[in-house]
Amino acid sequence: xxxxxxxxxxxxxxxxxxxxxxxxxxxxxxxxxxxxxxxxxxxxxxxxxxxxxxxxxxxxxxxxxxxxxxxxxxxxxxxxxxxxxxxxxxxxxxxxxxxxxxxxxxxxxxxxxxxxxxxxxxxxxxxxxxxxxxxxxxxxxxxxxxxxxxxxxxxxxxxxxxxxxxxxxxxxxxxxxxxxxxxxxxxxxxxxxxxxxxxxxxxxxxxxxx
Numbered sequence: 001x002x003x004x005x006x007x008x009x010x011x012x013x014x015x016x017x018x019x020x021x022x023x024x025x026x027x028x029x030x031x032x033x034x035x036x037x038x039x040x041x042x043x044x045x046x047x048x049x050x051x052x053x054x055x056x057x058x059x060x061x062x063x064x065x066x067x068x069x070x071x072x073x074x075x076x077x078x079x080x081x082x083x084x085x086x087x088x089x090x091x092x093x094x095x096x097x098x099x100x101x102x103x104x105x106x107x108x109x110x111x112x113x114x115x116x117x118x119x120x121x122x123x124x125x126x127x128x129x130x131x132x133x134x135x136x137x138x139x140x141x142x143x144x145x146x147x148x149x150x151x152x153x154x155x156x157x158x159x160x161x162x163x164x165x166x167x168x169x170x171x172x173x174x175x176x177x178x179x180x181x182x183x184x185x186x187x188x189x190x191x192x193x194x195x196x197x198x199x200x201x202x203x204x205x206x207x208x209x210x
Contacts, residue, residue, distance in 0.1 A: 002119065003112040009110035012103045012124035016048035017194035019100030025186045026063060026093060032056055035179045046172040051075050052174045059171075062086070063093045073171055082169035085161040092156060120205045134195075137199055141188075145181050 025031070033053060036042060042049045053071045063073045071078070071086050078086075114122060140148045153162045164172035 001207050007011050007124035010129055012106040012110060013126045015131045016100055016103035017191055021187045023100055023188035024112050024190060025183050029060060031182060035182060039176055039178055041174050046176060065097045066093045076171040079168040083163040106182055112165055116124060118209060120202050123198045123202035127195045130195035134191045135206040140187055141184060149177060182194050
């Protein structure tokens with residue numbers, strides 16, 4: 001029973017860490033602002049940086065679970081296929097945000113039970129479970145980012161609407177693949193950080209218990 005409880009707690013906390021990493025990265029707009037200069041997005045797209053930021057902010061606001069507005073880019077045309085794809089992306093992000101809230105509540109309940117029992121095994125298991133995910137993904141990304149990017153879309157989307165035509169959906173001109181790679185790296189980094197924190201907490205609490 002102890003191992004079942006700790007495994008369930010570890011899985012819950014692992015999912016929360018993943019959801020938190022994705023949500024933090026999604027809302028960390030400074031990463032994209034940095035890439036505007038680093039990737040020369042304004043120069044390659046022919047759109048000034050302020051306009052790019054304004055439209056990007058609209059896209060990020062749209063992906064919030066609390067936003068129910070229709071997506072509209074004031075400076076970029078959008079096709080019907082593009083609109084559908086962005087709706088599908090929003091559904092994924094909203095699902096992740098909801099998962100984050102649910103697993104946070106569950107993790108708090110598991111933490112309360114762990115404090116009462118003074119059983120910290122779930123932290124060790126979380127650290128192990130969580131580090132395995134970025135390890136696998138990091139290998140895939142380092143081997144071939146473009147293939148990993150395409151495979152991701154094949155897994156999560158049942159159509160090819162993610163393949164934008166720059167003539168119909170000019171927003172893709174300011175969203176280069178390299179930016180998404182930077183997002184993936186940040187997500188993996190945050191997940192690894194979560195794993196390390198759980199491992200360190202487990203070690204500290206076990207030592208205090210002894």
